[in-house]
Amino acid sequence: MSLTRQDVEKIALLARLSITEDEMPVYVTSLSSIVDFVTELSRAELGGVLPMAHPMQDLHQRLRPDVVAESDHHEKYQANAPAIQAALYVVPRVIE
Amino acid sequence: MWHTLSIGELGRSLNSGEISSVELVRHFLARIERLNPALNALITLDGERAVSHAAAADARRAAGETGPLLGIPLIHKDIFCTDGVRTSCGSRMLDNFIAPYDATVVTRLKDAGAVMLGKANMDEFAMGSSNETSYYGPVKNPWDTSKVPGGSSGGSAAATAARLAPFATGTDTGGSIRQPAALTGVTGIKPTYGRVSRYGMVAFASSLDQAGVFAHSAADAAVVLGAMAGFDPKDSTSIDAPVPDYSATLGAPLTGLKIGLLQEFFEGLEARNAALIHDALKVYRSLGAETVEVSLPHLPLSVPTYYVVAPAECSSNLSRFDGVRYGYRCENPKDLLDLYTRSRGEGFGAEVKRRIMTGTYVLSAGYFDAYYLQAQKVRRLITDEFRAAFARVDLLIGPTTPTPAFDIGAKIDDPVTMYLNDIYTIGANLAGLPGLSVPCGFVDELPMGLQLIGPHFSEAKLLNAAHRFQEATAWHRRSPRGYD
Numbered sequence A: 001m002s003l004t005r006q007d008v009e010k011i012a013l014l015a016r017l018s019i020t021e022d023e024m025p026v027y028v029t030s031l032s033s034i035v036d037f038v039t040e041l042s043r044a045e046l047g048g049v050l051p052m053a054h055p056m057q058d059l060h061q062r063l064r065p066d067v068v069a070e071s072d073h074h075e076k077y078q079a080n081a082p083a084i085q086a087a088l089y090v091v092p093r094v095i096e
Numbered sequence B: 001m002w003h004t005l006s007i008g009e010l011g012r013s014l015n016s017g018e019i020s021s022v023e024l025v026r027h028f029l030a031r032i033e034r035l036n037p038a039l040n041a042l043i044t045l046d047g048e049r050a051v052s053h054a055a056a057a058d059a060r061r062a063a064g065e066t067g068p069l070l071g072i073p074l075i076h077k078d079i080f081c082t083d084g085v086r087t088s089c090g091s092r093m094l095d096n097f098i099a100p101y102d103a104t105v106v107t108r109l110k111d112a113g114a115v116m117l118g119k120a121n122m123d124e125f126a127m128g129s130s131n132e133t134s135y136y137g138p139v140k141n142p143w144d145t146s147k148v149p150g151g152s153s154g155g156s157a158a159a160t161a162a163r164l165a166p167f168a169t170g171t172d173t174g175g176s177i178r179q180p181a182a183l184t185g186v187t188g189i190k191p192t193y194g195r196v197s198r199y200g201m202v203a204f205a206s207s208l209d210q211a212g213v214f215a216h217s218a219a220d221a222a223v224v225l226g227a228m229a230g231f232d233p234k235d236s237t238s239i240d241a242p243v244p245d246y247s248a249t250l251g252a253p254l255t256g257l258k259i260g261l262l263q264e265f266f267e268g269l270e271a272r273n274a275a276l277i278h279d280a281l282k283v284y285r286s287l288g289a290e291t292v293e294v295s296l297p298h299l300p301l302s303v304p305t306y307y308v309v310a311p312a313e314c315s316s317n318l319s320r321f322d323g324v325r326y327g328y329r330c331e332n333p334k335d336l337l338d339l340y341t342r343s344r345g346e347g348f349g350a351e352v353k354r355r356i357m358t359g360t361y362v363l364s365a366g367y368f369d370a371y372y373l374q375a376q377k378v379r380r381l382i383t384d385e386f387r388a389a390f391a392r393v394d395l396l397i398g399p400t401t402p403t404p405a406f407d408i409g410a411k412i413d414d415p416v417t418m419y420l421n422d423i424y425t426i427g428a429n430l431a432g433l434p435g436l437s438v439p440c441g442f443v444d445e446l447p448m449g450l451q452l453i454g455p456h457f458s459e460a461k462l463l464n465a466a467h468r469f470q471e472a473t474a475w476h477r478r479s480p481r482g483y484d
Helices: A005-014 A023-043 A074-078 B007-016 B021-039 B047-062 B104-111 B154-161 B178-184 B218-228 B271-286 B299-320 B336-347 B350-363 B368-390 B415-422 B426-431 B459-472
Strands: B042-045 B073-077 B115-120 B167-171 B187-190 B211-215 B258-262 B290-294 B395-399 B435-443 B446-453
Touching: A005 A023, A005 B350, A023 B299, A023 B350, A023 B368, A023 B415, B007 B021, B007 B218, B021 B042, B021 B047, B021 B073, B021 B115, B021 B154, B042 B154, B047 B115, B073 B104, B073 B154, B104 B115, B104 B218, B115 B154, B154 B167, B154 B178, B154 B211, B167 B218, B178 B187, B178 B435, B178 B446, B187 B218, B187 B459, B211 B218, B218 B435, B218 B459, B258 B271, B271 B290, B271 B395, B271 B435, B271 B446, B271 B459, B299 B350, B299 B368, B299 B415, B299 B426, B350 B368, B368 B395, B368 B426, B395 B459, B435 B459, B446 B459
Parallel strands: B073 B115, B073 B167, B258 B290, B258 B395
Antiparallel strands: B042 B115, B167 B211, B187 B211, B187 B435, B395 B446, B435 B446
16 A cells, blocks of 8 residues: 555545545555556656646737626625625634 | 438428427437436436527527527536536536536537537546446446446437437546547547637646537537637637638548557557457548558556646646535534535545545645656657657547446446546547547447547548548447437
């Protein structure tokens, strides 16, 4: 196993995912096998190759004029929210 | 009978008044009601609205408007936002999500007069190669319902193969159009990265995702892609380049076309599957094309490269699902951390969580250079090898998948085995290249696909090469028993 249960618990916390007791051994095994599989990449001779983040190398991100293009849709968008009050998203108290 | 016609034939029947769009839509809705329960290809049916949109298309036609898609029904993959219609992305996380706007793909097809019948099942958040990771259950392959249809656009592929619509939309991040097209015996095209707008398409891996088409022929796909493609200021990666008339170049001679046979795609390929590709090459040679062998030595590293890059991007993209603004929220969260972790833990399925965690790991301190940066470097090597190949040949050719459709349940517990289904399709995504799959024969009575990959913006050439193949063969005309 390239990953331990402690490793997976740490990753799950970083990813903000709750993992149940039943799921945990499955993830330890499957994530270990994925990590082993992608470790194959370390075999590649890369010399001075630069990392590539985007497939269209000759294109650059466009800028657009800083003008208002949208009208206010908050009611429509917030209709999907689990809890709102006075057009604000409601979450458990974060300040005592 | 109406479901056996091409988009061109349907357009002529609509123009002549032989059938109305309302009648056509009702015909397909009746097929869906009858045939979908055995396939689970659609997860949302929008019949009432479809009939009213069809009536609007009939009115546009009566007012003198024409257009190849006016009044033609379609099915959208449930990854595209559809204003007022549930957009679940195959996930419990978005089971209750009513999209507040249309994706640009949806808008463009609506403007062209195409009529959405409903939304197709898919692997959850497009993560899967078998359509078994959907919250709504697996999609069955109409050629054999004990087999998978491929994924992630498995619902779109199965629906097209079962002739539940003349065409369907899909998305392809690592093969999610081409692989299911191959396994269900339909034509599927993934265009050049940036060719079709990603606005309103739920993001998985933003440097790889691209929208495309499932259809019964390259000629039909050409019509649909022409309507979908083009610059969109709402997508920062959309490419501002004119869209050629893909239908206009269909039928052009292939004399002198140089086709490269990808050597790496044949290593370990079963003889019966390889024979179908060699038969296809004979067809191309008889049409005047020249075939040469091409090697891309780093291509075998495309799967591990993808399974670092795609999960990394997915872990960032899916951080938006926080249980606060939209989507699933857990019951009685005790604090904000509990709200985040349980909403995500309960809202996402096993494969999505696995990919988020893989991505989180490869981006985390201490591992970033060894995995993520390394994968980005290998991605450049693979891209450079494709570029060098296209200096020598016009198109690359090979199988779309290593095998025909496999049994439901056969690979779902072994993620690495499942990931290897995408071995032939991922390269095109890493390099942003257009790719297409066409039916090229059968193994054990299941369809297999021939894959064509071209340089950036070569969709017209790919579609024509596929069209000429389909003029010379009849594989794409076959329908699964019970769906003809």
